[in-house]
Amino acid sequence: MIPRHQRILFWGLIACIIGMGILLFVERQRDRDRIERLADTTPIDAPTASGESVTLDLANDDDGTITPTERQIALPTEITARARALLDHLNAEYALPGSAHPLDPGAMVDEVFLVPLPVVGHAVDTSPNASSSPEHTATVPVQSTDTNALPPQSLAGQLAVINLRGSFVNQHPSGVEVETLTLQSIIGTLHANLPQIEQIRFLVDGQPRETLAGHADLLRIYPSKDTSSAAAAAAAPSNP
Numbered sequence: 001m002i003p004r005h006q007r008i009l010f011w012g013l014i015a016c017i018i019g020m021g022i023l024l025f026v027e028r029q030r031d032r033d034r035i036e037r038l039a040d041t042t043p044i045d046a047p048t049a050s051g052e053s054v055t056l057d058l059a060n061d062d063d064g065t066i067t068p069t070e071r072q073i074a075l076p077t078e079i080t081a082r083a084r085a086l087l088d089h090l091n092a093e094y095a096l097p098g099s100a101h102p103l104d105p106g107a108m109v110d111e112v113f114l115v116p117l118p119v120v121g122h123a124v125d126t127s128p129n130a131s132s133s134p135e136h137t138a139t140v141p142v143q144s145t146d147t148n149a150l151p152p153q154s155l156a157g158q159l160a161v162i163n164l165r166g167s168f169v170n171q172h173p174s175g176v177e178v179e180t181l182t183l184q185s186i187i188g189t190l191h192a193n194l195p196q197i198e199q200i201r202f203l204v205d206g207q208p209r210e211t212l213a214g215h216a217d218l219l220r221i222y223p224s225k226d227t228s229s230a231a232a233a234a235a236a237p238s239n240p
Helices: 004-041 080-092 166-170 176-193 229-235
Strands: 053-061 065-073 109-118 120-124 139-143 160-162 197-204
Touching: 053 080, 053 176, 065 080, 065 176, 065 229, 080 109, 080 160, 080 176, 160 166, 176 197
Parallel strands: 160 197
Antiparallel strands: 053 065, 109 160, 120 139
C-alpha cells in the first residue's frame, strides 16, 4: 500500500504540472495578442522604405564655410518628424571622426513645432455681440506683439520652433564662429528640404535661452534661407 505522504506528494506534483500548463498557455496567448497589435500599428516616425536624396548644409570650422552636401537618407513622411530626423542626421555627420565641424554625438533636437504664419494671439471678445458662457469665453485673434516677429512671405508659410536638447547645447563648443556655423547649418538644411518653413526660432528644453554657448543669439527669429557660402558670396555687394 502506498504511504499517505507519497500520495500527497504525487497529487501535488500533478497539480503543479497542470498549473504550469495553464500558465504557459495564458502567457503564450498574451504574447500572440501583443504581436498582433504591434503588427497593426504604424509608428508616426517610421521612415520611408528606401532612402531619398536630401541636402545637408555642412559647416567647416577651418575656413568658416557652409557647403550643401547630398546624402541618401530614409526619412519619416510626417513633416515635424521629418524635420527632427534631418537635424539629427546633421548632428550625426558632425559626430563622425575627422568632422570639419566636430560636435558631440547624440540627438540634437527634442521636438519640432510648426506654427502657421502670421503668428497671432487671442484676447477676450468684449463686444456686445460676443457669446460667452461659464464653460466658454469668446475670444478674437490679435496680432502678435513680439518685436522680433518677421512678416510672412506667403499665405502658406510656417514658423518652425526648434526645441534643442539641453544636453546638445550644454556640450556645444563656445565661440562666435563655431556657434554661428551651427545655426547657419541648421537653418540652411531646413530651407533646402522643407521650403514651407519661412522662419525659425529656437528653444532649449522648452524654454527661451539667450545664446547657444555664450555668443550666437537664440532669442531672435531667423529667416529660413540658403546659408551656403556660395549664396552668401552671390548676395554680397561687389566692389567697384
